[in-house]
Amino acid sequence: MQDPAGHAIDAALAAGAGYADARVVRRRAQLVATKNGEVDSVSDSETEGIGVRVLVDGAWGFAADPRLSEQGARDAAVRAVAFARASASRANARVELAPIPPAEGEYSPPVGRDPMEVPLEEKIALCLRAEEGMRRPEVKITEASVRAMRELRVFRSSEGASVTQHSVECGGGIDALAVSDDGCVQNRGFPSAHGGSSAQAGWEFVEGLGLEKEAPRVGEEAAALLTADTCPSGITTIVVDAEQMALQVHESVGHPTELDRVYGTEAAYAGTSFLRPEDLGSLRYGSEHMSITADPTTPLGLGTFGWDDEGAPARRQPVVEGGLLTGYIASRETSALVGHDLGGSMRADTWSRMPLVRMSNLHLEPGAGSLDDLIADVDDGLYLSTNKSWSIDDKRLNFQFGTQVAWEIKKGKLGRMLRDPTYMGVTPEFWGRLDAVAGPEEWTLFGLTNCGKGQPGQYAHVSHGASPARFHDVQVGVRR
């Protein structure tokens, strides 16, 4: 490849930029989806281009162009400078960037069998076998899917940063939808709702998910939900499975600790945060059992990188320690605003989007004991499994989440299955009711690819590790 990023930097500086960076991205992805024993979709997509970000008189500009030629790179740079210059006259403050040493190097995490090289026939066959296992008379729709992606990301900056990163992702999931004669509709999915789970890994990750092995249970539970009682309303103790805890961490810790939200940049769309910059080091986020870590070095994580999209090196850092807020997810700009070096977590969906403050991998640190131990200590409560619906307010305080299934807990034992469970809470109060997190043996990493943010919108691929956790005095069964 030529060096389009280098050409873009040169052109941006020549046009008057005080700072410039450029990302070249080449991505290829495959998706195989089957439904009711037939192939629903087999697709193979590729996209490439360059995104150029500049500062002119302290104001940002960004332009993207699909041409990876010198001309395409220079055009993008000149347009970015023009947009920045047009915006700069209305800026009420100059953007300052926290200093970082110029990054240099190459990053390519190890993977086993390249998922892009796995024949499509093999992917289709796996999906069809997994689907077969879910079939029951009550299950009207069975679905399975696997995905794979390979990406090259080259970053250069006018400060001298120059890094090349390679990533490989794959994942998969299954879902069963049961429908009764009277119109009741229930679903179960595995290993995660909404498209399954992914990782930066080789094809062995997909094979290790156990889609075929779990399929009979998934089908049986979907069918059983049709005749299950509806989750009652009340205040009770809940044990939340690791998959739903991953969503809980994402929505009620990940997003509110994004420092751009704290400063209001996302106010019009995704929302702000109940946190304030001065809360760092003093705000009690939850009970002493709550520790959350941002870790872009996690093996298999979708948010794992060598450097972020500003060239900041990957760094593991705590966000909540023993219930105390001790970190934020940040960028160079927001680190400068808050006056702390909080590491870098700027990420762009692809070449055509400006980097935003994004979660990388954000984990609930494990406690001790097994899931059975958590349940054994509950006299009367619920065990909730697998996300079904989610909603949280613009400050990330009031949330209502639904799961696909619940089981009663009576005197330390799981009892009858319940359908349509929901629970709601207010973020710091809810986390304050955390009284146990299961141990490392229950800790599971989930990778999701649909975290939306920004205008124009962009998706982030992030991972969350969690163990099942227990909360007391939670409002459940709020469905009307």
Place this chain on the structure above:
Amino acid sequence: MTRALDLAERAVEAAEGDEADAFVHVESSGLARFAASAVHQPTLIRNESVTLRVVRDGRVGCATTNRTDDDGLASAARRAGEAADSSPVDPGFAGLQEAAPVPAVEGYDEATAAQSPEDQADAAAEAIAAAPGLGLYGYYTSGVTEVGVVSTAGQSVSQAMTDTSVLTLAASEDSSGYAEATSWRASDVDPAEVAREAAEKAVRTRGAQGLEPQTFRAVLEPYAVSELLFFFAFTSLNALAFLEGRSYLSGRLGEKLFDAGFTVRDDGLDARSYPKAFDLEGVPKQPVVMIEEGVARDVVWDRRTARQAGDDHVSTGHGLAAPQQAFGPIPFNLSVAAGDAASVGELAERVGDGVYVTRLHYLGIVDPREGILTGMTRDGTFLIEGGKVTRPVVNLRFTTSFPALAAGLLGLTKEVTLVNRSDFYDERYPFGTLVPAVATNAFTIVGTGSGPGL
């Protein structure tokens, strides 16, 4: 020949198979995003992409690329062919669109297409200047999108669309108000007026109080109606969900399910919306009445679901491009028929005592079959007391049945507003809903959240 048609024809020529079609998307756009009254994330995007679908012996494969030189198209053709060869025969494949005339529609405006980055930054600045004393958050955007479909079955169509949107949140620590406007003509959108509306509403939200959750009578502004309607439509007015029994309308066609004043249609030809001549399979758009005076009549169809349903069903022109067809057909030109209320003030009079809702946030589908949705209100929630909009209240958590809401209508305004529904993820495809403000006797609040403001 347009750029989209040229690319689509070249892609189809590159394909090797029994049949092929190509969907092309070309975008040039600018979005001046602002926060705290300063343009902060200005983004210019140029791109063009081709999705090629190849059919070999009844097997179907797709490939997408934005490398539009001959090598890129040849690579896409090879990969689509390999995908087809790898797949079993697709018994649900409904074939490619044959030659069919598409209606002439509006939706393209030269002046909008000619907007420069400077124009877009100026428009953002106009909005910011109109909301002094408050922080203004949001964006001004305009762009040109061209789509084209060419099939070996004979279809060859393209359409260029322009779009403009301004979205504003005026806010301080203890106040926030919202307004937006959208049109395919930039001259229809006045950024300063939109920002003033947001600012005026923000000032009224100071001192918000809590309230006890219950089912309220309510007035919903078009922004809120639009979001509820689209979520309901995505899960219930879609033929795939209908056929699979997941839709609220499954098994209920012909029944009176809603208030007699509730009529919902999808009309791609309506020039007040974002007009569309054909869907992303190249099928000409047909108007569809889905709910007529409260009676469930139909859903929207694509080629695949029409074939699956059998009988005399045909595509109504609501298909997505392969391979996104797993979502089923989507109504991109939804509208709710106007009512007889002269203003939202008259709707408040009909409500008597209740809540007034400007905008919603982060909707979730709790139960698609029953049309139950959850979410929060934000940026302008008030009490209605004695038929008047009075005090501000905090953001409210609703978990409510959309069918019950629409069955309990107390009125709709005469005026309808086009509300943008695109958040500009992936490729730009402008669409919106054309809706009035509504009053209902069934909006269920289950909790309270934070107050208005940053």
